[in-house]
Amino acid sequence: MFKSIIAQNRAKKIIAEQIKNNKIPHAYLFIGEDGIGKKKMAIEFTKILNCTINDYAKTDLGACNHCAACEMINKDAYPDLHMINFEKQEEIPETEGEKTKTKLGINLIRYMQKYVYMKSAEGKWKIFIIEPAEKLTIDAFNSLLKTLEEPPEHTILILIAKHRETIPTTILSRTQTVFFQPLPKDEIIKYLIEQHSISEESAIKIAEDAEGSIGKAETLMLNTQNEYATLWKELTRKKIPTVDLLEKSKQVSRDRETAISVLDMIIENAMKSFRKEPEKYIDIIEKLSEHKIYLTRNVNPNTVLDNLFIYINSKIV
Numbered sequence: 001m002f003k004s005i006i007a008q009n010r011a012k013k014i015i016a017e018q019i020k021n022n023k024i025p026h027a028y029l030f031i032g033e034d035g036i037g038k039k040k041m042a043i044e045f046t047k048i049l050n051c052t053i054n055d056y057a058k059t060d061l062g063a064c065n066h067c068a069a070c071e072m073i074n075k076d077a078y079p080d081l082h083m084i085n086f087e088k089q090e091e092i093p094e095t096e097g098e099k100t101k102t103k104l105g106i107n108l109i110r111y112m113q114k115y116v117y118m119k120s121a122e123g124k125w126k127i128f129i130i131e132p133a134e135k136l137t138i139d140a141f142n143s144l145l146k147t148l149e150e151p152p153e154h155t156i157l158i159l160i161a162k163h164r165e166t167i168p169t170t171i172l173s174r175t176q177t178v179f180f181q182p183l184p185k186d187e188i189i190k191y192l193i194e195q196h197s198i199s200e201e202s203a204i205k206i207a208e209d210a211e212g213s214i215g216k217a218e219t220l221m222l223n224t225q226n227e228y229a230t231l232w233k234e235l236t237r238k239k240i241p242t243v244d245l246l247e248k249s250k251q252v253s254r255d256r257e258t259a260i261s262v263l264d265m266i267i268e269n270a271m272k273s274f275r276k277e278p279e280k281y282i283d284i285i286e287k288l289s290e291h292k293i294y295l296t297r298n299v300n301p302n303t304v305l306d307n308l309f310i311y312i313n314s315k316i317v
C-alpha cells in the first residue's frame with residue numbers, strides 16, 4: 001500500500017492500519033514541510049478508498065491505478081475529490097471579494113460545505129483536501145469546526161499544513177494528526193536519477209541543498225538547468241574574447257559538482273545540435289566526453305571548463 005509514496009513509513013503505517021481495520025477518522029491533519037509527499041498521500045488514499053477493483057478493506061494491494069475511479073483521480077477529475085485551496089478560491093463566484101493570495105476565507109469553506117452535505121457523486125468516499133490549512137482565516141476555521149463536529153458518513157477532510165502550532169486547538173482535537181518527515185538524501189538522489197535522468201553527481205549536489213524535500217529538489221534542478229541551458233547557445237553563437245570565456249568558466253566551476261552539472265547540460269544541448277549536423281559537431285562531442293572523464297577524476301574543474309569553452313568557441317564560430 002502507498003507504494004508510490006517515497007519513505008514516510010510511519011504515516012503509511014498509521015493510515016494503512018486504519019483502512020484495514022475500517023476505523024477511518026473523519027478528519028486528518030497532515031503535517032510536514034512542502035514537497036515531501038503529504039498531498040500525494042492524500043490523493044493515493046482517495047484512490048485506495050474509491051478504487052472499484054481492489055477492495056480497500058480486504059487487500060494490501062492498494063489502488064489498482066487503472067479502473068475508471070483511479071484514472072479520474074489521477075487526472076484530477078473525480079467528482080468526489082475536492083481540492084480546497086487558493087486555486088479554487090480564485091475560480092469560484094462564492095469567494096468574490098476573497099480573491100487574495102494570502103488567506104483562505106470563510107466563503108471557500110461554505111462552498112466546500114455544500115459538497116460535504118451533498119450525496120457523493122460516485123457512491124463511495126468523498127474527500128476534501130484543504131491546503132494550506134494554516135492560511136484559513138479565524139472565521140473559516142470556526143466554520144470548518146461545525147463540519148468537524150457533525151461529519152457526514154463516508155466523508156474525509158484532510159487538512160495539510162507545515163506546522164501543527166499554526167492550527168487552532170479546537171481543530172487539532174477533532175483531527176488525527178499524521179506527521180511527515182523530511183526525506184532521506186539517498187531517496188531524493190534515487191528519485192532525481194530515476195525520474196529526471198540526471199547524472200548521479202548532479203543529483204547528489206541537488207540533494208545536499210534540498211532539505212529533504214522532493215519539491216525543493218525539483219525546483220533547484222530546474223533553476224540550475226535554466227541557468228546553464230543558455231551556455232551552449234552562447235558558446236556557439238558568436239566569437240567571444242578569451243577573457244570573457246575564462247570569466248564564464250570561472251562562474252560555473254566553483255566546485256566539481258557544479259562543473260559536472262554544467263557539462264551535462266552542455267552535452268545534452270550539443271547532442272541536439274549533433275543530431276541535426278553530425279559532421280559539424282562530431283569533434284566537439286568527442287571533446288565533451290573526454291572532458292567529462294577529466295571532471296570525474298582529479299583534474300581542476302576550472303581548468304577543464306576553461307579548455308572546453310575556448311575549444312567550443314574556436315571550433316564553431
Ligand SMILES: [Zn+2]
Nearest residue numbers: 051064067070
Ligand atoms: Zn482502481
